[in-house]
Amino acid sequence: MPEGYLPIFIFLICAILFPLVLLAIFRYLRPSLPIPVKLEAYECGIRAASNARGRYTVRFYIVAILFVVFDVETIFLFPWAVRFRQLAWFGVAEVAVFLSILIVGYIWAYKKGALEWV
Amino acid sequence: MNFYLLTLIKMALTALVLLTCCAYAVWVERKVLAHIQLRPGPYRVGPHGLLQPLADLIKLLTKEGIVPSYANPFFYLLAPFLAVALALTAIVVIPFTPEFELFGVRTAIGLTDLNIGILFLLALSSLGVYGIAIGGWASNNKYSLMGSLRSSAQMVSYELPLAMAIVSPLLLVNTLNLREIVELQNGFHFGLLPKWNVFASPVPQALGFVIFLIAAFAETNRVPFDLPEAESELVAGFHTEYSSMMFASFFMAEYANIITICCVATVLFLGGWHPLWPAEYGSDLVPVVLLAAAGLMLLFHAAQAARRRKWDRFTFPVFGVLLLGLAPVFLIPVLKPVLIPFFWFVAKAGFLVFVFIWIRGTLPRYRYDQLMRFAWTFLFPLSLANLLVTGLVVALAG
Amino acid sequence: MTETVFFYCFAALAVAGAILTVTMRNAVHCAISLIASLGGVAGLYLMLHAEFLFAVQIVLYIGGIMVLFLFVIMLVNLEAAARERQFHRSWVGGLLCAGGTGAMLAWFWLRGAGTLRLPPAVQPTPREGGNVESLAMVLFRDYLVPFELASLLLLVAIVGGVMMAKKRI
Numbered sequence: 001m002p003e004g005y006l007p008i009f010i011f012l013i014c015a016i017l018f019p020l021v022l023l024a025i026f027r028y029l030r031p032s033l034p035i036p037v038k039l040e041a042y043e044c045g046i047r048a049a050s051n052a053r054g055r056y057t058v059r060f061y062i063v064a065i066l067f068v069v070f071d072v073e074t075i076f077l078f079p080w081a082v083r084f085r086q087l088a089w090f091g092v093a094e095v096a097v098f099l100s101i102l103i104v105g106y107i108w109a110y111k112k113g114a115l116e117w118v
Numbered sequence: 119m120n121f122y123l124l125t126l127i128k129m130a131l132t133a134l135v136l137l138t139c140c141a142y143a144v145w146v147e148r149k150v151l152a153h154i155q156l157r158p159g160p161y162r163v164g165p166h167g168l169l170q171p172l173a174d175l176i177k178l179l180t181k182e183g184i185v186p187s188y189a190n191p192f193f194y195l196l197a198p199f200l201a202v203a204l205a206l207t208a209i210v211v212i213p214f215t216p217e218f219e220l221f222g223v224r225t226a227i228g229l230t231d232l233n234i235g236i237l238f239l240l241a242l243s244s245l246g247v248y249g250i251a252i253g254g255w256a257s258n259n260k261y262s263l264m265g266s267l268r269s270s271a272q273m274v275s276y277e278l279p280l281a282m283a284i285v286s287p288l289l290l291v292n293t294l295n296l297r298e299i300v301e302l303q304n305g306f307h308f309g310l311l312p313k314w315n316v317f318a319s320p321v322p323q324a325l326g327f328v329i330f331l332i333a334a335f336a337e338t339n340r341v342p343f344d345l346p347e348a349e350s351e352l353v354a355g356f357h358t359e360y361s362s363m364m365f366a367s368f369f370m371a372e373y374a375n376i377i378t379i380c381c382v383a384t385v386l387f388l389g390g391w392h393p394l395w396p397a398e399y400g401s402d403l404v405p406v407v408l409l410a411a412a413g414l415m416l417l418f419h420a421a422q423a424a425r426r427r428k429w430d431r432f433t434f435p436v437f438g439v440l441l442l443g444l445a446p447v448f449l450i451p452v453l454k455p456v457l458i459p460f461f462w463f464v465a466k467a468g469f470l471v472f473v474f475i476w477i478r479g480t481l482p483r484y485r486y487d488q489l490m491r492f493a494w495t496f497l498f499p500l501s502l503a504n505l506l507v508t509g510l511v512v513a514l515a516g
Numbered sequence: 517m518t519e520t521v522f523f524y525c526f527a528a529l530a531v532a533g534a535i536l537t538v539t540m541r542n543a544v545h546c547a548i549s550l551i552a553s554l555g556g557v558a559g560l561y562l563m564l565h566a567e568f569l570f571a572v573q574i575v576l577y578i579g580g581i582m583v584l585f586l587f588v589i590m591l592v593n594l595e596a597a598a599r600e601r602q603f604h605r606s607w608v609g610g611l612l613c614a615g616g617t618g619a620m621l622a623w624f625w626l627r628g629a630g631t632l633r634l635p636p637a638v639q640p641t642p643r644e645g646g647n648v649e650s651l652a653m654v655l656f657r658d659y660l661v662p663f664e665l666a667s668l669l670l671l672v673a674i675v676g677g678v679m680m681a682k683k684r685i
Contacts, residue, residue: 001522002565002647004230007125008238009522011210011229014133015203023363026179030362039187041259042358048188053258056590058681060271063490064584065677067274069670070498071580074281075572076663077505078237079652081288084512087656092513094656094664099506101667105674110495114678117490193548233646237571244579248551251586255544267590274583294648 062114073102120223128229136209140373141171147475154479165433175366183362186257193256198360198367201249205374208242211235212381213297215391215459220452227460228297235296236284239382243280243337247273249371250339254356265355268345268486275493276336276343282501283330286508287315287323287386300390309396314389320515321508327387329501331473334379336493338372341478345486380470381463388466391459405448405461413441523563530556543589551582567647 041048080087080095087094109115145160145167152159160167185191214227232238247270254266288294291302305313315323336343347355357368384390393401416438420431448457484492533553540546558573655663 001519001563002233002567004232005562006518007129007230008207008210008232010125011129011133012203012207014129015206016199018133019199019202019363019367022179023183026363030180031182033182034184036187038184041186041188041257042353043260044353048259053255053263053590056263056267060267060587060590061584062678062681063271063275063494064587065681066494066674067278068576068580068584069673069677070278071274071281071576072670073667074278074285075575076655076666077282077285078288078294079568079648079655081285082292082294082648083652083656084289084292084509086653089513091656092509094660095509096506097664098667099502101664101671102674103502105671106499109674109678112678112682114682115491115494117487193544232567234567234571234648237568237575237648241571241574241579244575247579247583251583252548255586255590263590267587270583270587274580277579 140370143373145171150475151479178366181362186359188258190256193252197249197253198364201371202367204245205371208378214463218455231297234294236294250356257359259359261353261358262356265352276333279329279497279501280333282505283326286326286505289508289512290318296385303389306396316387321511325504338375342481342484380467384466391463393462402458406445409441409445413438526556526559547585554578568651
């Protein structure tokens, strides 16, 4: 493993354990009176009408797929930024071509109305 | 062995300070909001409500933790801990001070130093969706699920402008290592204006900074983008069903995220630990003056006979003397190379946290369609344009 | 020592996640298991000093593609999907296919026993300016055309995704 990651993993493990330990300790201090009405899903006081897990609008899907595509594009820019000086104009041209192809896609999606949330 | 011991000590200190900061960020937020709205805010527990976070913690820990019968218990419990663990972990890569030598040990405030520091932070922030998504789904409540879906879509949408806004200052510094990013922002234009990335010489990244901040508001689900917990429509959004320690975990995660993202903004745009103006003009004296002034002000108020609360007569002098005693610590030559940079870092990050609260006291909430349209049709193209212009100008400048 | 411990932790995470992905009944549970599996793989990349790939794995696969998966899962009616029998009538066909593939693999294994061996472990290359830096030069110099073609691929993904979803609105 490269240097410097060990503290992160130790910290992560501690960060997971800390609330769990707190939860475990205070388990004995807090009341626990589960009654059926209390355990119902909260719907402003009336009985839950149906299961919450139904079907949701397809717009979330469009957002997610556009995000994945542009996220890939963004992540490619990081190595470019790191070697920006060495690549100079060559790199700028390359990224400009790369981005312009995607910008065409973006404009097309915009024209198509895929970016509108209505 | 020495390294491990040092790391463990630093880890414990970082965790302690971060958790305290999270707790007191809540207090500061309530106080500032209250004063914006011309009311006193928390006032009862301790002097000026200073012990309020402790009281809140005890209250939350001793409340009944309800797991709804339709919920999925494992994921329902996993979500808040996932959220808080990821939010707290992000702080490890932030460099707070330059390296210094203390008692013969060379170290720095800040846990670790990664070559891909900023990418690591981006990775952690992209994982932040899961605490909310899983929590909302596992609750099996309509409000929770809608809140979590909204929130996930919002967070992924604003992650693109955020990443773009991160890349544009990287074009100036050409490294992903946070410590190097800060070190490269050293120096002053004309001996006065700091060479931070917001004021960088070929292309000032002011626009990038603004885009970063806007995206940061959305990433941390804060006003004006707090749609996931829009209480007027969604009760409490993704944490409608959560109570007790689980709720506190989500809450802590939110504040830890705010603190981290403010630190990142400080590192990327505001020059990390570098002072606002050169040390020749006395920037080293700022913490001393500030602390001393605060201490004197408290002593002055303590001397006033007509204090409304009788406890102020005891707490004001105590805090005043404490602050006055703290002021000369910044003058000790051994501690100076640590404390002065640390002060500047904390001051900048703290100011950004204050901006978060300020905005919350000022702006109303966006509508969801406005929020998404803003991200996709305005902020994203703008960040792209900012990036391309930065690239072109930096390449032109050689 | 620590290296070995971490390796086995990540490997176990990757394998256990993968197994749970195919055996869990609830689609959301499958997706979350897949996230764990991908996280394990990310850890393995890190063990190989591929820091950039580690970050990409988390940002893109876990933070991007799996969010997409979760959204898609939430779009369909989960309850109906969960009630369906996991091994329905085509299990005979599935078994035949699996058996055929297994037999084929076994045959190749037996025929070429000598040729199928792992190359000796390669030490991580000495880092000339770090992983991302060397990767940048390779990506933007040596593999210029594939890099530009990747953007075409992404363009196709945009068009495909939007067309598929827009038809239904």
